[in-house]
Amino acid sequence: xxxxxxxxxxxxxxxxxxxxxxxxxxxxxxxxxxxxxxxxxxxxxxxxxxxxxxxxxxxxxxxxxxxxxxxxxxxxxxxxxxxxxxxxxxxxxxxxxxxxxxxxxxxxxxxxxxxxxxxxxxxxxxxxxxxxxxxxxxxxxxxxxxxxxxxxxxxxxxxxxxxxxxxxxxxxxxxxxxxxxxxxxxxxxxxxxxxxxxxxxxxxxxxxxxxxxxxxxxxxxxxxxxxxxxxxxxxxxxxxxxxxxxxxxxxxxxxxxxxxxxxxxxxxxxxxxxxxxxxxxxxxxxxxxxxxxxxxxxxxxxxxxxxxxxxxxxxxxxxxxxxxxxxxxxxxxxxxxxxxxxxxxxxxxxxxxxxxxxxxxxxxxxxxxxxxxxxxxxxxxxxxxxx
Numbered sequence: 001x002x003x004x005x006x007x008x009x010x011x012x013x014x015x016x017x018x019x020x021x022x023x024x025x026x027x028x029x030x031x032x033x034x035x036x037x038x039x040x041x042x043x044x045x046x047x048x049x050x051x052x053x054x055x056x057x058x059x060x061x062x063x064x065x066x067x068x069x070x071x072x073x074x075x076x077x078x079x080x081x082x083x084x085x086x087x088x089x090x091x092x093x094x095x096x097x098x099x100x101x102x103x104x105x106x107x108x109x110x111x112x113x114x115x116x117x118x119x120x121x122x123x124x125x126x127x128x129x130x131x132x133x134x135x136x137x138x139x140x141x142x143x144x145x146x147x148x149x150x151x152x153x154x155x156x157x158x159x160x161x162x163x164x165x166x167x168x169x170x171x172x173x174x175x176x177x178x179x180x181x182x183x184x185x186x187x188x189x190x191x192x193x194x195x196x197x198x199x200x201x202x203x204x205x206x207x208x209x210x211x212x213x214x215x216x217x218x219x220x221x222x223x224x225x226x227x228x229x230x231x232x233x234x235x236x237x238x239x240x241x242x243x244x245x246x247x248x249x250x251x252x253x254x255x256x257x258x259x260x261x262x263x264x265x266x267x268x269x270x271x272x273x274x275x276x277x278x279x280x281x282x283x284x285x286x287x288x289x290x291x292x293x294x295x296x297x298x299x300x301x302x303x304x305x306x307x308x309x310x311x312x313x314x315x316x317x318x319x320x321x322x323x324x325x326x327x328x329x330x331x332x333x334x335x336x337x338x339x340x341x342x343x344x345x346x347x348x349x350x351x352x353x354x355x356x357x358x359x360x361x362x363x364x365x366x367x368x369x370x371x372x373x374x375x376x377x378x379x380x381x382x383x384x385x386x387x
Contacts, residue, residue, distance in 0.1 A: 041087065041371045043124065047117035047158055054092035055374070062378050064101040067385040069179060072104060072363055073256040073282050073340060075216055078179035079103045079387055080363035081353065081377050083370055084285070084344045085185035085219060085260065086153070090160070091171040097370060098176055101377035104363055107172060109157050109185040109221050110165045112206050117158035124302050125151050126294060128316035135293040136312060138302045146372045147348045150316035152294045153368075154303040157187055157221070162206075166213045173214030184215035185260065188244075199234075200244040204251035211252045218252055220245065220281075223262035223288045235261045238272040245280045258342060261286040263324050270331055274339060283340030283362060286328065287321040289313055290345075313368040314346050321345020322355045329360030348373060350380050353387060 040055035067078045082104025088094045089108040098105055126136040128150045143149055173182050186206035188199040207218045222235040234241055248257060259281050264270040289311025294302040301308045325343045332339050343361035347353055348369040356364045369376060
């Protein structure tokens with residue numbers, strides 16, 4: 001893969017020239033993707049099949065624009081643009097997307113034991129006709145404009161065994177270019193009726209293994225809309241969260257730590273959580289989907305009777321996610337806390353990135369859109385190399 005080198009002074013001197021070149025190419029690349037959309041992940045196949053196959057791209061990767069170095073949690077990056085936990089389950093997915101200019105790559109959440117994925121379907125496209133508390137319905141015809149796509153996922157946070165993912169993380173890290181970083185998302189796999197100590201130890205073990213394998217950043221997933229066990233809503237409990245985060249910190253030393261969150265039910269709970277983890281973590285990542293009831297047109301649960309609600313991604317959650325990021329950034333500022341905010345939620349066009357940066361995001365990660373807009377980082381870098 002290409003290696004980027006250069007000095008800060010020369011980089012910023014050339015910045016304007018590269019930006020102008022990017023503007024000239026921007027519209028063409030967006031039109032190409034909108035008129036020839038192909039999903040890189042086959043939603044009709046199992047998660048395991050997609051993991052083995054890797055992404056199916058319609059074309060070879062385009063030339064990635066040169067961009068100057070920035071800082072992400074103190075690490076040098078070519079952009080503060082990346083992909084959130086979900087679409088990148090192994091090196092067969094991480095490295096091809098890195099080659100397409102995404103510089104912050106999140107390895108999908110791993111566990112201390114292997115766990116299978118829920119049965120197919122795991123990913124469906126949905127409409128967005130009502131407010132957040134109303135059901136979303138599965139659609140068979142995807143919108144012609146990929147920017148307008150909404151979808152829903154229900155995987156259950158599957159994981160390969162540690163023996164596999166520890167070696168695979170090494171493979172990922174060695175394949176990245178200068179100015180790219182690898183986040184590894186980790187979660188506990190609690191026994192029935194776990195103690196906080198048991199959960200904390202499991203989180204810490206996974207995090208330590210990931211760091212030893214080469215992770216640049218650890219993301220502790222304290223939220224998941226698609227599991228029914230205790231690890232799904234940990235961020236609602238500030239005291240327990242602090243105990244877990246403290247043990248992770250002890251296990252990973254100075255490696256940057258992010259905490260993956262969902263939407264808080266109220267501001268007080270948010271304040272309590274942020275105060276509890278300040279000084280232990282470098283930042284928070286949100287929003288981890290927004291839950292809604294997901295139904296087929298006949299009213300049957302799209303993911304089966306055991307999973308009537310699931311996480312929604314894409315256009316439907318962009319504005320609610322922007323508001324959640326705005327609120328948490330304001331809370332961090334008001335409280336004088338030392339936490340960065342990494343934003344996720346419905347990013348499918350350049351203005352979506354701008355929405356998040358304008359409300360205080362330190363970096364912006366795409367969730368589902370790289371599945372059907374794999375060159376989004378290239379288009380964005382062409383117009384905004386400063387991001």
